Amino acid sequence: MPVYRYKLSVDGRDHLFHDVSGLETSYEVIEHRDGSGTTHLMPGQRRTATVSLRRGSADGYQALCDWIDTIGLNTVDRKDVTVSLLNGPRTPAVSWTVTDAFPSTLTSLVHGDGADRPVIGELVLQSPLVVPRFGA
Numbered sequence: 742m743p744v745y746r747y748k749l750s751v752d753g754r755d756h757l758f759h760d761v762s763g764l765e766t767s768y769e770v771i772e773h774r775d776g777s778g779t780t781h782l783m784p785g786q787r788r789t790a791t792v793s794l795r796r797g798s799a800d801g802y803q804a805l806c807d808w809i810d811t812i813g814l815n816t817v818d819r820k821d822v823t824v825s826l827l828n829g830p831r832t833p834a835v836s837w838t839v840t841d842a843f844p845s846t847l848t849s850l851v852h853g854d855g856a857d858r859p860v861i862g863e864l865v866l867q868s869p870l871v872v873p874r875f876g877a
Contacts, residue, residue, distance in 0.1 A: 748833070749794055749864075750823040754804055758861075759796035761824055764837045766790065766871050790871045792824065792839055797861035799850055805864060809844040817843040822866070835875055842868040 745757035769785035811818035819841045825833035848862030 745798060746827055747794065748823075748825045748827055748831075749797075750825070751804070751808065751820055754801055756794075756801050756805065756861075756864075757798040758794040758864075761792065761794050763790055763792040764824060764839075764871050764873070787869065790839070790866075790868045791845075792842070792866045792868060792871065794824070794864045794866070795862070797864060799859045799861060802850060802861060805844065805847055805861070809847045812843070819843050835873065838872045838874065839866060839868045840870045840872070842866040 745759055747758045747761045749756040749758060767788045767790075769788060771783045771785040773781045773783060775781065808818060808820075820843070822839045822842050823836050824839060825836040828834040843866065844864060845867050846863060846865035848864075850859035851862045
């Protein structure tokens with residue numbers, strides 16, 4: 742049986758995944774030199790987050806397909822979603838709110854490592870902001 746360590750909550754529905762990356766907020770760094778040659782570093786614009794969830798449970802796959810199918814010419818159904826790191830009894834230890842997110846990639850079902858049932862290969866979300874919530 743596969744071990745799912747992360748839970749993605751979208752529209753009240755939970756999706757389980759084995760690996761997650763990209764749960765970060767970062768800013769561009771602007772380098773400015775004044776007339777005396779002194780260099781000053783300043784924060785620039787916030788970078789867009791790319792959150793990748795890999796090896797997910799096939800349960801709820803159709804809901805994710807329906808979400809990515811909302812993408813049209815300059816339109817998409819953006820959602821606030823939650824990614825949670827699960828502890829032993831499957832309760833969230835830490836959670837991240839991924840705001841205004843939309844899916845940019847959904848890799849179809851593949852067979853998992855030694856598993857008898859298919860899993861989602863990868864779901865990639867784009868978001869302007871990822872906010873951690875400790876003690877979820």
